[in-house]
Amino acid sequence: MIIEGGIVYDPINGVLGEEMDVSIEDGRVVEESRDGEKIDARGMLVLPGGVDAHAHIAGAKVNTGRIMRPEDGRRGTEARTKLLRPSTGYTVPNCYAIGYRYARLGYTCAFEAATPILEARHTHEELEEIPIVDKGALTLFGNNWEVLECVRDGDLEKLAAFVAWGLRASRGYGVKVVNPGGGEAWGFGGNVKGIDDPVPNFGVTAREIIRYLMRANEALRLPHSVHLHTNNLGKPGNYETTLATLRAVEDIASSRDRQVLHVTHMQFSAYGGTGWRDFESKAPEISDYFNKHDQFTMDMGQLIFGSATTMTADAPLEYGNARLLKAKWSNHDIELEESSGVVPLVYGRKNPINAIQWAIGLELALLTEDPWQMIMTTDHPNGGPFVNYPEVVALLMSRSKREKELATLHDLASKRSSLPSIEREMDWNEVAIVTRAGPARILGLAEKGHLGVGADGDVSIYDVNPEKVDPSKEHEEVKAALAGAKYTIKGGEVVVRDGEVVAVPQGRTYWVDASVPEDAEARVKADLVEKFAKYYSIQMSNYMVQDAYVTRPRVIRAGVI
Amino acid sequence: MIIEDVLCPFCGCLCDDIKVEVEEGKVVGVKRACRLGSSKIRGHERIRAPMVRRDGELFETTYDEAYDRAARILKGAKRPLLYGWCSTVCETAKKGILLAEEVGGVIDSTATVCHGPSIIGIEEKGLSGSTLGQVKNRADLIIFWGANPAEAHPRHTMRYSSNSTGMFTPEGRRGRKVIVVDVRKTRTAKNADKFILIRPGTDYEVISALRMIVKGKGDLIPETVAGVNKADLEEAAGMMKAAKFGSILFGLGMTHSRGRYKNVDNALSLVADLNGFTKFVVMAMRGHYNVAGFGQVCAWETGYPMAVDLSRGAPYFNPGETAACDLLGRREADAMMVVAADPASNFPRETVEAMAEIPVIQVDPFPNPTTFLADVVIPTAVCGIEAEGTAYRMDGLSLRMKKVIDSGLPTDEEVVENILDRVRRLADDN
Numbered sequence: 001m002i003i004e005g006g007i008v009y010d011p012i013n014g015v016l017g018e019e020m021d022v023s024i025e026d027g028r029v030v031e032e033s034r035d036g037e038k039i040d041a042r043g044m045l046v047l048p049g050g051v052d053a054h055a056h057i058a059g060a061k062v063n064t065g066r067i068m069r070p071e072d073g074r075r076g077t078e079a080r081t082k083l084l085r086p087s088t089g090y091t092v093p094n095c096y097a098i099g100y101r102y103a104r105l106g107y108t109c110a111f112e113a114a115t116p117i118l119e120a121r122h123t124h125e126e127l128e129e130i131p132i133v134d135k136g137a138l139t140l141f142g143n144n145w146e147v148l149e150c151v152r153d154g155d156l157e158k159l160a161a162f163v164a165w166g167l168r169a170s171r172g173y174g175v176k177v178v179n180p181g182g183g184e185a186w187g188f189g190g191n192v193k194g195i196d197d198p199v200p201n202f203g204v205t206a207r208e209i210i211r212y213l214m215r216a217n218e219a220l221r222l223p224h225s226v227h228l229h230t231n232n233l234g235k236p237g238n239y240e241t242t243l244a245t246l247r248a249v250e251d252i253a254s255s256r257d258r259q260v261l262h263v264t265h266m267q268f269s270a271y272g273g274t275g276w277r278d279f280e281s282k283a284p285e286i287s288d289y290f291n292k293h294d295q296f297t298m299d300m301g302q303l304i305f306g307s308a309t310t311m312t313a314d315a316p317l318e319y320g321n322a323r324l325l326k327a328k329w330s331n332h333d334i335e336l337e338e339s340s341g342v343v344p345l346v347y348g349r350k351n352p353i354n355a356i357q358w359a360i361g362l363e364l365a366l367l368t369e370d371p372w373q374m375i376m377t378t379d380h381p382n383g384g385p386f387v388n389y390p391e392v393v394a395l396l397m398s399r400s401k402r403e404k405e406l407a408t409l410h411d412l413a414s415k416r417s418s419l420p421s422i423e424r425e426m427d428w429n430e431v432a433i434v435t436r437a438g439p440a441r442i443l444g445l446a447e448k449g450h451l452g453v454g455a456d457g458d459v460s461i462y463d464v465n466p467e468k469v470d471p472s473k474e475h476e477e478v479k480a481a482l483a484g485a486k487y488t489i490k491g492g493e494v495v496v497r498d499g500e501v502v503a504v505p506q507g508r509t510y511w512v513d514a515s516v517p518e519d520a521e522a523r524v525k526a527d528l529v530e531k532f533a534k535y536y537s538i539q540m541s542n543y544m545v546q547d548a549y550v551t552r553p554r555v556i557r558a559g560v561i
Numbered sequence: 562m563i564i565e566d567v568l569c570p571f572c573g574c575l576c577d578d579i580k581v582e583v584e585e586g587k588v589v590g591v592k593r594a595c596r597l598g599s600s601k602i603r604g605h606e607r608i609r610a611p612m613v614r615r616d617g618e619l620f621e622t623t624y625d626e627a628y629d630r631a632a633r634i635l636k637g638a639k640r641p642l643l644y645g646w647c648s649t650v651c652e653t654a655k656k657g658i659l660l661a662e663e664v665g666g667v668i669d670s671t672a673t674v675c676h677g678p679s680i681i682g683i684e685e686k687g688l689s690g691s692t693l694g695q696v697k698n699r700a701d702l703i704i705f706w707g708a709n710p711a712e713a714h715p716r717h718t719m720r721y722s723s724n725s726t727g728m729f730t731p732e733g734r735r736g737r738k739v740i741v742v743d744v745r746k747t748r749t750a751k752n753a754d755k756f757i758l759i760r761p762g763t764d765y766e767v768i769s770a771l772r773m774i775v776k777g778k779g780d781l782i783p784e785t786v787a788g789v790n791k792a793d794l795e796e797a798a799g800m801m802k803a804a805k806f807g808s809i810l811f812g813l814g815m816t817h818s819r820g821r822y823k824n825v826d827n828a829l830s831l832v833a834d835l836n837g838f839t840k841f842v843v844m845a846m847r848g849h850y851n852v853a854g855f856g857q858v859c860a861w862e863t864g865y866p867m868a869v870d871l872s873r874g875a876p877y878f879n880p881g882e883t884a885a886c887d888l889l890g891r892r893e894a895d896a897m898m899v900v901a902a903d904p905a906s907n908f909p910r911e912t913v914e915a916m917a918e919i920p921v922i923q924v925d926p927f928p929n930p931t932t933f934l935a936d937v938v939i940p941t942a943v944c945g946i947e948a949e950g951t952a953y954r955m956d957g958l959s960l961r962m963k964k965v966i967d968s969g970l971p972t973d974e975e976v977v978e979n980i981l982d983r984v985r986r987l988a989d990d991n
Contacts, residue, residue, distance in 0.1 A: 058861075060957055066860045067680065068687050070878055073864035079874030080662055086875050088864030094876075095861050118692065121959045125651070125951065126861050145728075187699055188805055189840035201729075319836060322687070329833055330687035332957070333842065335694025342687065535728050537694035537721055538960065539566040542577045546961050548949075 001025070001492055002033050003459060006041030007466050009432040010048060012441070012450035016429050017466055022046060024457035027491040031453055039494070043465045044486055047432050048451050049108030049458030050389075053439035054227075054264050054299050055380040057098050058112045058126035058137065060119045061311040064330050064342050065092035065381070069309060072344070084501060091309040091344070091381035099131035100501045101387050106460025106485035109440075109448055109507075110386075112137040113227070113264065113379075114178060114313050116338045117144075117543075118536075120170035124549040127509055132495050134448075134456075134554070136510035138227050139172030140313055141213055143183030145336045145535075146527060148202040151212045158527075160216040161520035164559060165528075167222075169544040171511040171553070174224035174443070175217050178313035178338070179231055180209040186339040191316040194241050195231055195248060206231050207248050218255040220514045222558050223444025225254065225297075227262045234317050236273040239282035242266075243289055246296060254295060262442055265301025265379035267361035279353055281360045281417035287367035297442050298368070299375035302361035302392050303354065304384025305347050311382065315339035336535055347384070355413035359406075363417055365396055366424045371433040375442060390482035393435065396426040397471035397478060428466050444556075445510070457492035460485050508554040515559030563590075568962045569598040570648065570945030573847035573955035574714050574721070581946075581965050588946070588966060595715035601943075608928050608940035619938060624971065624979075630937045631898070631922045632983035638896035638920075640872070641666035644885045645902030645924075647675075647849035650950025650962060653973040654858040657900060658869075660981045663988075665872040667894070669885040670855040671848075671902050672867050678816040679845045680856065680866055681880060682825025689832050691808075691842045693720075693956045698727030699840075702804035704740040706828065707764065707814020708846045711748035717846070722810065723752065729806075738800055742767070743814055757797060762819035763787030767794070768827040774798040775834055802838045809843040816845075847955035850945070854953035889915040898922040898980075901944075901973060905930035924976050941973045948972040 003022040008015050023033035056062055066073060066089065075090035076097060087097035102110055110130075115123040115137045127135050141147050141163060150159035163175060181192040181199035190200060195207040214226045230245055232238040242263065254260040263269065272282040290296060310321060315331055318341025322329030330342040347354040361383065368374045376393065380386040394401055399422070406414055414420045426434070440449020447456045464481035471478045484499025495503045532540035547553075567579040571594075581602060582590030591599045611627035612619040635641050643661045646654045647670055661668040672680060682688075696703070703723050710717040718724045726733040734752075741753040742764075750756045759767050763786075770786040773779060775798050784791050801807050809832060815824045828843060835841035847853050856866035863869045865878035868885070881887060885904070888894040889912035896919055905913050906929060916934050923935035926943045942948040945962040947970065953959045971979070 063857055063860050066864055067856065067866050068683050070684055070865055073876070073878065077875045085659075086662065086863065086871070088876050092864075094864045119958065121951070121961070122857070122953075122957075125858075125959065129655075129861060187695065187840070189836065322833070323837075328685070328687040329689065330683070331689040331691075331836075331842070333691035333695045335692045335698060534726075535694065535698055537692065537697055538577050538958070541566045542568070542960050548961070 001035065001037040001039065003039045003041050003046060003461065006044050006046030006461060008046040008451065009428050010451040011429055011433045011437040013452045022451050022459060024489065024492040027457050029451050029453055029455045029457055039487060041461050045428065045462040045464050045466050047106065047460050048436045048449050048455070049460055049488065049490065050106050050435050051439040051445065051448050052107055052110040052377065052386060053375050053443050054113045054377045055110055055386055056113055056311050056382070057110055057380070058130065059115050059123035060332060061340050061342050062092060062126065064332065065309045065311055066094070068328055068330055068342065069344055072307065072309065083504060091307055091385050095126055095129035096131060099133055103132045103488050103490070103496050103501055104484055104499055105389055105482065106462065106488050107133060108458035108488065108490045109134045111135060111173065111443065114138060114140055114176050115170060115172065116140045116334045117166050117170040118334050118337055120172065120545050121549055124171060124509070124545055128549065128551060131504045132490055132507055134507040134510065136173035138174045138176035139166055139170045140176050140178060140338050141166060142177035142180035142209055143338050145531065147209065147213065148184065148199060148204055151204045151208050152202060156212060156215055156219065157520045158523050159212055160219045160560070161516040161524045163216045164220055164514035164516045165521065165524055167512050167514060171509070171545045171550050173510050173512050174222060174227055175213055176227045177210060177213055178229040179233065180206040182231060182316055183313060183339040186315045187333055192231060195245055210245065211249055211252065214249055214252050214261060218252065218260070220559055221255045222512055222514060223556050225259050225262050227264055229264055229312065229314060230269045233268045233314055236271050236275050236279045238269055238271050239285055242269040242286060246289060246293065250293065256444065258444055259297040259442060260295045263296065263298045265377065265382065266298040266364050267301035267303060267357060267383065270360050270364060276353060279356060279416065281356055281363060283360045283363035284367055284418050287364055290368045290373055294370065294373065297373045298364065299377040300361045300365050301377060301379040301383045303347055303358045304378055304388040304391065305349050305354070305358065306384065307346050308384050309342065309344045309381045311342040313338050313340045315341040317341070318343045321345065335537060336531065349409050352410040352412040355409040356416050358409065359413045359417035359419040362395055362402065363419050363422065365434070366422045371430045372438050372441065374434050375439045376434040390479045393431055393482055394475040394479040397431065398475035399423060399425055400472060401475040425472050457489060459489040461487040506552060508552045509550050510554045510556060511550065512556045512558055517560065564963065564965045567965055568945055568952065568960055569594050569602065570850050570943065570962065571598040571601050572714050572850055573853065574717050575850050575952055575954040575960060576716055576720060577960055583966055586966050597715060602946055606928060607926055608938060611940060612938040614936040624939070627937050627939045628979045628983055631939065631980045632987060634896045634920045634922060634937065635664045635898060635980065636984050636987045638664070640888065640894050641896045641898065642885055642888050642894040643668045643898045644904060645671060645900040646855040647671040647852035647902055649901035649973040650851060650944045650952055651854045651858045652950045653900065653977055654855045655862065656974055656977040656981060658859060658862050660977055660984065661871050663981060663984050667870045667872065667883055667888055668859070669868045671852055672856060673884045673886060674907050675813065675848055675852060676816055676845045677867060677880060677884065678822035679825045681822035682829055685826045686829040686833065688829055689836060689842055690844050690956065692958055693954070695842070696808050697721050697725040697730065699729050699806040700808045701730065701736060702738045702800055702807040704742065704807070704809045705749055706742045706809055706811040707818070708810055708812025709743070709747040709749045710846065713812070714846060740797055740800065755797060757789055757793055760788045764815050764818055764824040765820040765827055768824065768831055770794050771798050772831050772834055775802060775831070801835055804839055807835065807839065807841040810846055811843070812846045844956060851952035853955055853957060854951065854959070857953050886912050894919060896920045899931050900924040900977065903929040903931045905934050924973055939976050940970060941976055942968045942970040944973060950974070
């Protein structure tokens with residue numbers, strides 16, 4: 001296949017809006033293609049396929065969201081066709097809708113952000129049903145008893161061996177840490193108040209858990225860094241916890257050419273104020289810190305007005321949300337491993353807190369100077385559903401759009417944030433970084449996020465001419481073009497044409513198989529045998545995700561030997 | 562040969578520690594399972610061959626003819642109902658949903674006559690729950706409400722709840738308090754520290770009274786509520802607030818007495834209220850080993866956990882209108898496929914009468930009263946013994962069921978797939 005004459009942005013390979021051809025053969029980008037299929041992309045924007053590094057798209061809490069929200073299911077209903085299964089849902093779409101909607105946006109890869117090992121089988125059952133996109137799942141480690149005990153005992157080698165085992169058991173891709181220590185405390189209805197508050201019954205602190213897991217992550221040379229949801233997330237004044245967390249790990253070095261820590265959905269962790277009354281943005285402080293520390297990355301967690309379904313392993317946060325909003329509340333604690341919660345809510349333009357939150361996400365993205373440190377996300381469906389990515393990109397590219405939106409919001413959004421004064425407007429190269437090249441590099445996906453020879457043949461083509469359209473002024477046109485790709489090409493196959501899904505191939509699932517010294521693995525196994533005998537409610541032999549649940553694996557090797 | 566850690570295909574406990582002894586392709590011994598599970602694993606009367614009804618009588622036939630008849634019935638129907646899915650694996654449910662899409666049918670599970678009201682309660686309030694291991698390791702108060710695990714889930718108390726031991730519960734039963742709320746003194750009640758006898762159909766009032774006491778409004782409560790002394794309710798509420806980790810495990814006594822989903826809504830609200838004071842979780846004691854699994858699969862495939870009408874190509878969910886009993890009660894369904902369930906035994910009489918008037922296809926390893934109504938009967942391998950696949954335990958945990966012997970019979974999944982293939986071919990012919 002040859003994609004002819006498009007205006008290509010491929011930041012990893014230094015291509016900045018050049019008119020050029022892209023050739024794909026056998027699913028990969030090649031120098032020159034021999035077969036005849038030609039796609040005319042003249043006058044159109046050509047990007048590598050989009051990569052979503054953080055979204056809640058599969059597993060127990062996503063399905064809990066669907067089951068408790070039939071009212072959401074009714075939104076976004078589309079009947080089946082000869083090719084497609086039916087779609088339902090807006091914030092919690094069914095599996096098919098997830099795949100189709102990503103493809104229509106020009107996204108070809110999406111990672112589920114949080115799965116407990118014990119329930120990873122369920123996560124993979126859903127990932128298998130999501131069509132078209134490649135995918136993977138990050139595995140939760142921050143409240144696991146084996147982790148807490150290794151940290152307590154100062155046994156880094158055993159911890160690394162457990163992380164490797166946990167990734168294999170869950171067929172997981174990376175180390176996710178959510179409210180470290182707080183999830184265990186929630187087992188008896190408690191929480192931790194900050195990074196130095198000891199976890200009940202284990203005596204370790206979040207500071208220690210994060211540091212040890214980061215060191216284990218780097219000892220294993222995993223493709224992705226630790227992916228952290230900070231303590232105190234969602235609370236006024238939490239930017240201090242966020243900055244204290246980052247300062248606590250400044251001395252840890254990355255083992256690979258990537259960040260040493262990814263802090264996720266930063267919008268929820270950049271709050272000032274002593275309570276909701278004096279709630280304000282501290283995005284400038286956070287971005288300032290990032291501008292001086294290039295070893296860290298973040299994603300936005302941008303808020304979208306309207307309906308959202310919050311879902312997180314931070315169960316105490318969800319309990320707080322439900323109490324505050326008098327909303328429906330689901331909670332699910334997972335023996336020895338995690339807790340989690342789901343609460344539906346509506347973000348309102350005239351709600352002062354929501355309006356400030358909206359501004360914070362944009363401030364973070366625009367005040368952080370290096371786009372390689374930033375990923376565009378909505379923490380789907382916590383900040384809002386991923387189908388709103390074109391809206392977010394349009395906001396990043398147009399100050400006039402931001403001003404127009406600000407005028408419709410509660411006036412505290414302008415008073416308690418620096419957004420009105422921010423002039424920066426991202427260009428197409430920066431957009432390509434924060435939606436493709438950056439997330440691929442941050443996840444450590446070598447064949448994603450670029451169009452160099454050997455890259456996956458994943459390309460999105462949008463009917464917008466970067467040489468003619470001025471995104472600053474013509475943001476509506478930009479948004480419309482991004483919302484329905486002219487073509488999405490996945491592994492060299494056209495899957496979307498003129499905004500409609502035309503083919504439904506099955507994507508692959510990434511997971512990481514990390515090797516560790518045999519004696520360390522044996523020590524972990526001995527611990528686990530005891531834990532299964534005494535504490536787990538299932539047998540160890542039935543625990544690990546079987547190969548039947550990952551039918552198209554893409555295994556990335558890592559480890560210490 | 563002894564096969565370890567086999568999953569039991571009987572109740573929602575989905576015990577995964579069963580030892581099965583196999584000799585010459587037959588199960589000859591079962592260890593650790595309860596009598597209910599053991600009886601199923603050892604095997605009992607089976608449907609011998611595919612059958613079709615002619616002139617009012619069932620005659621043995623080939624699988625091909627049975628598939629063909631089934632496909633023609635479904636394809637020819639205007640309002641086919643595809644029902645069951647509780648005693649089979651998730652892989653069957655996936656194919657079943659696709660078949661329902663293909664024939665424009667309504668798909669529903671046994672939850673409709675079981676914990677369906679619980680699901681509607683969850684839609685109203687959400688559910689604060691946990692895995693069973695969390696109860697095992699932490700719970701110092703367990704309340705069985707309208708549930709009798711001693712009879713229905715025999716290993717529940719030992720493995721997961723009142724009599725289990727764990728990290729923070731080393732003393733097991735001695736370190737715990739157990740309350741049973743029921744309309745009669747069950748075997749489970751005999752093991753309780755406190756038994757509260759309520760009048761049938763008064764769950765809602767009793768839960769409301771407990772909520773008021775928990776929230777400090779007990780002075781508004783009369784001296785007796787639904788035949789229960791106020792002092793007993795105050796004592797129970799005191800035990801709930803004093804617990805470090807409390808749990809309410811409820812059964813059909815709550816969901817199928819007067820009030821139905823409103824009872825569950827109220828119980829879920831009580832648990833949410835209690836979390837303002839201490840840690841509390843709540844869980845439905847699901848009956849069949851994978852009835853929870855159908856709800857999960859149906860939710861991620863269609864967006865809804867049960868009672869999904871696919872006649873317009875887009876999923877439509879409105880229990881009361883689109884549940885199996887609704888369709889039969891209105892004499893609306895004109896064909897029915899029953900997979901791994903027995904509605905003839907469990908449905909209201911008038912709906913069973915409606916079944917008798919329409920063509921019924923049964924897919925099941927075992928004969929049951931539904932067989933007497935069926936026009937096509939297709940025997941299958943027993944999931945978890947003769948076929949592998951996924952099942953979801955009552956707490957939503959998924960596990961992989963093993964195949965321990967080979968029956969030579971098609972699996973439920975294969976049968977549904979065969980019918981689906983034929984339905985598609987009939988569509989092409991038209």
